Amino acid sequence: xxxxxxxxxxxxxxxxxxxxxxxxxxxxxxxxxxxxxxxxxxxxxxxxxxxxxxxxxxxxxxxxxxxxxxxxxxxxxxxxxxxxxxxxxxxxxxxxxxxxxxxxxxxxxxxxxxxxxxxxxxxxxxxxxxxxxxxxxxxxxxxxxxxxxxxxxxxxxxxxxxxxxxxxxxxxxxxxxxxxxxxxxxxxxxxxxxxxxxxxxxxxxxxxxxxxxxxxxxxxxxxxxxxxxxxxxxxxxxxxxxxxxxxxxxxxxxxxxxxxxxxxxxxxxxxxxxxxxxxxxxxxxxxxxxxxxxxxxxxxxxxxxxxxxxxxxxxxxxxxxxxxxxxxxxxxxxxxxxxxxxxxxxxxxxxxxxxxxxxxxxxxxxxxxxxxxxxxxxxxxxxxxxxxxxxxxxxxxxxxxxxxxxxxxxxxxxxxxxxxxxxxxxxxxxxxxxxxxxxxxxxxxxxxxxxxxxxxxxxxxxxxxxxxxxxxxxxxxxxxxxxxxxxxxxxxxxxxxxxxxxxxxxxxxxxxxxxxxxxxxxxxxxxxxxxxxxxxxxx
Ligand code: G4P
Numbered sequence: 001x002x003x004x005x006x007x008x009x010x011x012x013x014x015x016x017x018x019x020x021x022x023x024x025x026x027x028x029x030x031x032x033x034x035x036x037x038x039x040x041x042x043x044x045x046x047x048x049x050x051x052x053x054x055x056x057x058x059x060x061x062x063x064x065x066x067x068x069x070x071x072x073x074x075x076x077x078x079x080x081x082x083x084x085x086x087x088x089x090x091x092x093x094x095x096x097x098x099x100x101x102x103x104x105x106x107x108x109x110x111x112x113x114x115x116x117x118x119x120x121x122x123x124x125x126x127x128x129x130x131x132x133x134x135x136x137x138x139x140x141x142x143x144x145x146x147x148x149x150x151x152x153x154x155x156x157x158x159x160x161x162x163x164x165x166x167x168x169x170x171x172x173x174x175x176x177x178x179x180x181x182x183x184x185x186x187x188x189x190x191x192x193x194x195x196x197x198x199x200x201x202x203x204x205x206x207x208x209x210x211x212x213x214x215x216x217x218x219x220x221x222x223x224x225x226x227x228x229x230x231x232x233x234x235x236x237x238x239x240x241x242x243x244x245x246x247x248x249x250x251x252x253x254x255x256x257x258x259x260x261x262x263x264x265x266x267x268x269x270x271x272x273x274x275x276x277x278x279x280x281x282x283x284x285x286x287x288x289x290x291x292x293x294x295x296x297x298x299x300x301x302x303x304x305x306x307x308x309x310x311x312x313x314x315x316x317x318x319x320x321x322x323x324x325x326x327x328x329x330x331x332x333x334x335x336x337x338x339x340x341x342x343x344x345x346x347x348x349x350x351x352x353x354x355x356x357x358x359x360x361x362x363x364x365x366x367x368x369x370x371x372x373x374x375x376x377x378x379x380x381x382x383x384x385x386x387x388x389x390x391x392x393x394x395x396x397x398x399x400x401x402x403x404x405x406x407x408x409x410x411x412x413x414x415x416x417x418x419x420x421x422x423x424x425x426x427x428x429x430x431x432x433x434x435x436x437x438x439x440x441x442x443x444x445x446x447x448x449x450x451x452x453x454x455x456x457x458x459x460x461x462x463x464x465x466x467x468x469x470x471x472x473x474x475x476x477x478x479x480x481x482x483x484x485x486x487x488x489x490x491x492x493x494x495x496x497x498x499x500x501x502x503x504x505x506x507x508x509x510x511x512x513x514x515x516x517x518x519x520x521x522x523x524x525x526x527x528x529x530x531x532x533x534x535x536x537x538x539x
Contacts, residue, residue, distance in 0.1 A: 011334075015302075015303050015370065016303055018371075019288055019302045019303070019370060019372065021092055022093075022370060022372035023091055023092075023094070023116070023283060024374070025115050025282060025286060026098050026108075027039070027097075027098065027118070028135035028139060030129035033121045034151045038151065038269035041212075042275060044275075045275050046087065046093065048086045082376075083095065083097065083327070083358070091282075096114055096115050097111075103452070103455060103456035104454065105138075106433070107312065112139055113142065113309070115329075116144065116145075116289055117146070117147065119148075119282075120136055120148045121149050124155065124157035124266075125158065127163055128170055133170070144259070145256055145286065147263050147265070147285065152185075156186035158185065160177075160181055160185075161240055164177070164249070175261070175263075176250055176256070177249070177264040177265070178193070178281060179191040179194065179204075179266060179274065180237050180240055182233055182234060191203075192237045194245075196250075198243075198244055198245030198246075199241070203220070204220055204277070205219045206271070212272050249261075289302055294396055294397055300393075304393060305390070306333030306390060307330075307331045307391070307393075308329060308375075309386070310326050310384065310385055310388075311385055311386075313327070313383060313431070314327070314432070324378075326377045326383035326384075327375070328374070328377060330372065330375065332371055333391065335352070335355075337366060337367045340391075343382055343383065343388075344394070345382075356378065385433045386400035402433070402507075403535070404535035405453055407453070407457075408478040408513060409449070409450050409478055411426070413471050414471075415472070422473070425464070425465050426448060429465075430506050434457060434464070435450045435460075438451055438504065439504055440501065449503060451505075481515065481516055484511070484514070484533060484535070485512075485533040486532055487510060489531075490531040491512070494527075497523055512532060
């Protein structure tokens with residue numbers, strides 16, 4: 001029975017529609033696999049930009065859309081995570097950017113808590129590279145379905161099925177191509193669309209445009225026409241498709257959503273070949289936002305009152321404004337700029353007067369947002385990664401676990417007169433999650449110990465100390481490489497051991513630091529009753 005629409009049920013219905021048309025994903029890849037180029041190609045297809053190369057491109061312009069610090073520009077890497085939102089057909093796509101460098105894998109982990117799917121981007125010539133493997137593992141741990149894109153097919157590389165075998169062998173994921181390339185790597189003519197049991201249903205032929213700056217025109221042919229047009233090259237692709245089916249490598253929605261299989265698309269981000277197919281696949285196969293469980297395991301549905309999780313805090317993105325942005329991913333309900341929400345960790349109200357979407361240097365005010373969307377909140381000083389915001393109905397989501405640090409250093413201000421700013425800056429960078437800050441009585445507060453997953457995090461700290469707080473600092477690396485969680489009783493005994501130091505992290509966790517795994521093994525053997533637990537995430 002359908003009842004006439006009343007004002008009370010139009011709101012949840014509209015909300016449910018907005019949720020259903022959203023897709024929020026991140027690209028995981030090794031540096032240089034083509035993430036920036038693909039991001040731009042996606043933006044081009046969605047008509048966000050009219051020409052590729054405007055924000056990232058050839059001619060040595062290495063200023064990608066996500067650059068924000070001098071350091072990034074100098075190194076040609078992207079440190080910060082931002083989000084690009086665009087409409088594609090009836091869908092709203094949120095592409096959340098991930099830092100490319102492995103030293104910032106903790107940031108990437110946080111980003112992956114905010115997405116519903118991941119695109120694993122692989123360079124056709126290089127195959128699976130270390131950072132891709134690491135990030136894939138994180139996506140798998142978080143239960144995020146993964147779509148695989150094999151990029152740079154316009155360049156000579158491996159055979160198409162060889163690359164798929166590598167995925168099976170090395171990560172135990174079953175690739176299920178939706179499209180196969182027509183033409184070997186380096187002679188990319190188009191895509192074969194695979195239908196039921198691997199039968200070719202369509203040939204999509206691409207035409208190059210000058211420098212790949214605009215969308216590559218597509219022509220669609222029937223398999224018969226494709227045979228006439230491409231001859232043996234088509235036959236090879238069709239045979240490969242059948243071989244895959246014989247091996248059971250056909251798309252299966254349930255297995256994909258459970259993270260066992262991964263649909264594959266061959267593409268050239270640079271030439272804009274296969275990019276539309278990537279977008280269509282995201283729309284058709286990637287899951288829309290779903291609800292979450294709170295700290296007590298109670299579910300909050302997407303159409304429940306507003307709630308959001310902070311997954312990233314970023315300061316200094318705009319040196320002219322010296323601001324601090326907290327990025328939230330909306331989990332439930334409708335967000336309206338100006339609404340006063342509650343910060344679950346402090347119970348304090350938080351006014352959302354300044355809400356933005358941020359992509360690189362582009363900032364746009366956000367008035368309304370729905371589950372799956374990413375919004376940057378300006379000058380949100382109390383907000384830290386893992387924190388919850390909510391309206392009406394109280395909720396607190398589980399915190400984002402921090403990675404096990406592997407690099408340690410003491411930091412102190414160059415001159416004593418800057419001590420106050422130094423303290424303030426340390427607290428700030430700590431709460432943003434730029435590094436972990438460890439303290440003990442022996443070392444005192446003037447030179448806290450910084451703990452990082454990758455040493456480049458230290459560079460970010462010293463660079464920001466100088467640029468944002470005008471504090472010149474001195475960093476001394478410490479000879480530790482392993483941290484274990486301990487308890488107050490064990491800490492007393494551990495602190496007596498040579499080559500072991502115990503610290504309290506800002507979140508209250510006691511950490512014992514060891515030079516290497518042999519030192520740890522020795523202590524564990526000599527003192528078997530002490531508490532020494534590995535840190536969970538990323539360990
Ligand atoms: P990243 O963000 O993953 O680090 O990679 P990025 O997009 O910066 O691409 C890395 C390099 O790979 C760039 O070349 C880029 O042009 C190239 N590239 C990306 N996608 C494709 C593709 O589909 N085909 C080919 N042939 N090349 C691709 P570069 O020489 O470092 O820079 P540039 O001179 O092109 O600007």
